[in-house]
Amino acid sequence: MSSTAGQVIRCKAAVAWEAGKPLVIEQVEVAPPQVNEVRLKILFTALCHTDVYFWEAKGQTPVFPRILGHEAGGIVESVGEGVTDLKPGDHVLPVFTGECKECPHCLSEESNMCDLLRINTDRGVMLSDGKSRFSINGKPIFHFVGTSTFSEYTVVHVGCVAKINPEAPLDKVCILSCGISTGLGATLNVAKPKKGQSVAVFGLGAVGLAAAEGARMAGASRIIGIDLNPSRFNEAKKFGVTEFVNPKDYDKPVQEVGFKKNSLNMIIMILEQVHRYMIINNICADDGFDNQVIVEMTNGGVDRSLECTGSIQAMISAFECVHDGWGVAVLVGVPNKDDAFKTHPMKFLDGRTLKGTFFGNYKPRTDIPGVVEKYMNKELELEKFITHMVSFSEINKAFDYMLKGESLRCIIRMDG
Numbered sequence: 138m139s140s141t142a143g144q145v146i147r148c149k150a151a152v153a154w155e156a157g158k159p160l161v162i163e164q165v166e167v168a169p170p171q172v173n174e175v176r177l178k179i180l181f182t183a184l185c186h187t188d189v190y191f192w193e194a195k196g197q198t199p200v201f202p203r204i205l206g207h208e209a210g211g212i213v214e215s216v217g218e219g220v221t222d223l224k225p226g227d228h229v230l231p232v233f234t235g236e237c238k239e240c241p242h243c244l245s246e247e248s249n250m251c252d253l254l255r256i257n258t259d260r261g262v263m264l265s266d267g268k269s270r271f272s273i274n275g276k277p278i279f280h281f282v283g284t285s286t287f288s289e290y291t292v293v294h295v296g297c298v299a300k301i302n303p304e305a306p307l308d309k310v311c312i313l314s315c316g317i318s319t320g321l322g323a324t325l326n327v328a329k330p331k332k333g334q335s336v337a338v339f340g341l342g343a344v345g346l347a348a349a350e351g352a353r354m355a356g357a358s359r360i361i362g363i364d365l366n367p368s369r370f371n372e373a374k375k376f377g378v379t380e381f382v383n384p385k386d387y388d389k390p391v392q393e394v395g396f397k398k399n400s401l402n403m404i405i406m407i408l409e410q411v412h413r414y415m416i417i418n419n420i421c422a423d424d425g426f427d428n429q430v431i432v433e434m435t436n437g438g439v440d441r442s443l444e445c446t447g448s449i450q451a452m453i454s455a456f457e458c459v460h461d462g463w464g465v466a467v468l469v470g471v472p473n474k475d476d477a478f479k480t481h482p483m484k485f486l487d488g489r490t491l492k493g494t495f496f497g498n499y500k501p502r503t504d505i506p507g508v509v510e511k512y513m514n515k516e517l518e519l520e521k522f523i524t525h526m527v528s529f530s531e532i533n534k535a536f537d538y539m540l541k542g543e544s545l546r547c548i549i550r551m552d553g
Contacts, residue, residue, distance in 0.1 A: 322497015
């Protein structure tokens with residue numbers, strides 16, 4: 138056992154005291170792990186958009202003061218009662234969702250939605266006793282999605298800890314704790330494109346690019362990226378994206394097209410552009426039209442599509458642009474709570490399939506070690522997702538990079 142086992146550890150943590158206010162590096166006390174808990178020394182953590190979302194607390198239950206963070210890599214410092222499959226020194230990835238290995242979901246080969254450890258964004262305490270393991274001068278500091286990795290030490294339920302290859306570089310594989318695995322698994326585990334098929338990815342943020350990476354790994358012949366931000370297109374080529382569609386390009390197509398007298402081809406082109414404009418901007422959505430831009434590009438629709446933005450219209454487009462008879466669309470992004478998915482039932486009767494996914498259908502403890510091995514075997518490239526690195530004392534810079542849209546993943550070194 139470690140020399141600190143059973144003792145309170147005092148360390149640095151970045152505390153979010155209020156919504157939208159810069160995090161403050163504080164000295165916190167981290168209590169020992171209790172039943173079925175593990176205390177981890179975090180070496181590297183990354184900033185995910187979900188952290189920013191709950192830090193801003195716009196439309197969510199504000200839970201403050203809180204220690205955010207959920208993409209990380211570290212080492213087991215000590216274990217609580219009942220923990221048998223982890224020991225001090227093990228290299229691990231904490232994960233925001235868990236795997237108890239006992240509930241119907243965990244026992245099923247078709248689900249990773251653990252009854253006990255499914256993500257809960259409002260809970261700021263541990264399951265075993267309803268208390269926080271963090272405090273400052275006796276005042277509790279709340280947890281975030283069971284991980285709270287913006288701390289040099291954290292306490293996590295054993296079911297949310299994936300033991301990985303100790304040779305794997307934690308400053309790279311830490312990003313597999315959330316977004317990258319979500320997009321990758323959505324493609325490989327749910328969409329399951331066959332070699333040579335076409336794939337459309339809606340949204341080219343980190344999750345969407347991970348979905349594209351999955352399509353590349355699966356051997357897709359065409360990977361079409363759809364995004365409103367043209368600056369993402371060059372970056373997306375690194376992930377196998379072969380073609381791009383920016384809906385903004387269809388805002389004013391007719392006004393920009395010159396007309397040549399007696400030119401039948403030009404008339405046809407104008408009509409096609411008008412039609413595409415109407416579809417991209419949802420003018421014809423109520424009439425049951427497909428997303429014709431993608432459909433026409435691919436001679437009837439793509440074989441697979443993945444929606445990674447959370448936009449309800451993008452979700453509808455992702456479904457309606459897949460080929461009839463065999464097309465599969467996978468919804469990855471989280472929509473607004475008031476959104477409603479609307480399409481014509483004939484789209485289903487024509488043989489299209491619509492699926493959803495959570496964390497790429499990966500079971501954290503069972504499957505994530507294997508994803509790490511894909512990286513170790515050079516099947517999966519992680520370096521290209523990492524655009525920035527900062528020291529722990531500069532953690533607010535990571536938020537700035539993401540808010541400005543400049544980063545995919547910023548790694549935070551906990552020793553700095």
